[in-house]
Amino acid sequence: MDERVRDGQARAPSAAGLDKSAFVPQLFDRIADHYDLMNLIMTAGVWRRWQAAFRRRCGVPAGAQVLDIGCGTAELSLLLADMVGPDGRVCGVDLSERMLEVGRRKVEASPHRDRVRLRQGDALELPFEDGSFDAAASAFVMRNVADLDRALAEIVRVVRPGGRVAILELSHPPASVVRVPYLLYFRHVLPQLGRWAARAGLPVAPYAWLPLSLQTFPGAEAMAQRMAAAGMEEVRFHRLTAGIVCLHTAHLARR
Numbered sequence: 001m002d003e004r005v006r007d008g009q010a011r012a013p014s015a016a017g018l019d020k021s022a023f024v025p026q027l028f029d030r031i032a033d034h035y036d037l038m039n040l041i042m043t044a045g046v047w048r049r050w051q052a053a054f055r056r057r058c059g060v061p062a063g064a065q066v067l068d069i070g071c072g073t074a075e076l077s078l079l080l081a082d083m084v085g086p087d088g089r090v091c092g093v094d095l096s097e098r099m100l101e102v103g104r105r106k107v108e109a110s111p112h113r114d115r116v117r118l119r120q121g122d123a124l125e126l127p128f129e130d131g132s133f134d135a136a137a138s139a140f141v142m143r144n145v146a147d148l149d150r151a152l153a154e155i156v157r158v159v160r161p162g163g164r165v166a167i168l169e170l171s172h173p174p175a176s177v178v179r180v181p182y183l184l185y186f187r188h189v190l191p192q193l194g195r196w197a198a199r200a201g202l203p204v205a206p207y208a209w210l211p212l213s214l215q216t217f218p219g220a221e222a223m224a225q226r227m228a229a230a231g232m233e234e235v236r237f238h239r240l241t242a243g244i245v246c247l248h249t250a251h252l253a254r255r
């Protein structure tokens with residue numbers, strides 16, 4: 001793992017040159033047991049509102065076969081399982097075996113356990129045939145992948161013609177009145193949370209990685225262009241919480 005990230009010293013500043021494919025799965029393996037708790041703390045619970053917005057706007061229909069890319073601890077997979085109903089199915093893939101282990105426990109304990117299966121797989125080389133799914137979804141993954149365009153191309157490959165795509169990800173707030181406090185939060189509050197987490201025996205790496213991973217991630221308009229360039233149609237985006245998070249949706253051409 002990159003030393004700056006491992007030691008929580010990554011305030012300095014560049015994500016360029018980090019080998020994401022090497023350390024991202026290790027990082028999530030390390031934090032898997034605390035991931036849901038940290039998510040709750042770091043987002044101050046707003047994650048629930050983002051989930052509600054995702055449910056309203058993602059356009060995944062009942063009965064769909066859906067792929068959840070970078071499913072992690074299966075939060076989105078379980079939401080999708082609720083949405084697709086008894087005739088639908090959700091397949092979650094993730095690189096991190098430890099995140100999947102936590103996710104499998106949650107799936108087993110859920111009333112939707114028969115609708116969800118989780119397996120290891122790489123967003124850059126999805127282990128599925130072309131056109132296997134009616135829809136693909138992903139939450140807070142795309143800024144972690146080593147090659148965004150390749151991940152988008154893989155989505156286009158595994159979703160059937162006319163299928164649906166919904167990508168939720170952190171973004172860059174357009175208004176400086178939001179952007180400035182947001183950057184302050186990233187640079188000052190998150191490291192402090194990291195220090196408290198370290199004192200409580202939790203790993204600090206994610207607090208350091210989060211701002212770095214966003215540095216090289218495109219803004220909402222640029223992300224929409226990348227999705228269109230990958231072959232997606234009707235690409236739309238909805239900024240949530242003043243643009244801190246963005247939900248991108250699209251259809252694939254009916255061919």
Ligand SMILES: C[S@@+](CC[C@H](N)C(=O)[O-])C[C@H]1O[C@@H](n2cnc3c(N)ncnc32)[C@H](O)[C@@H]1O
Nearest residue numbers: 028070071072094095096099122123139140144
């Ligand atoms: C921030 S977590 C998000 C997890 C989950 N989607 C959620 O919303 O809670 C990012 C997840 O993406 C996974 N990931 C990162 N790069 C990946 C890749 N190339 N292929 C598959 N999963 C990946 C990580 O292992 C991690 O579980």
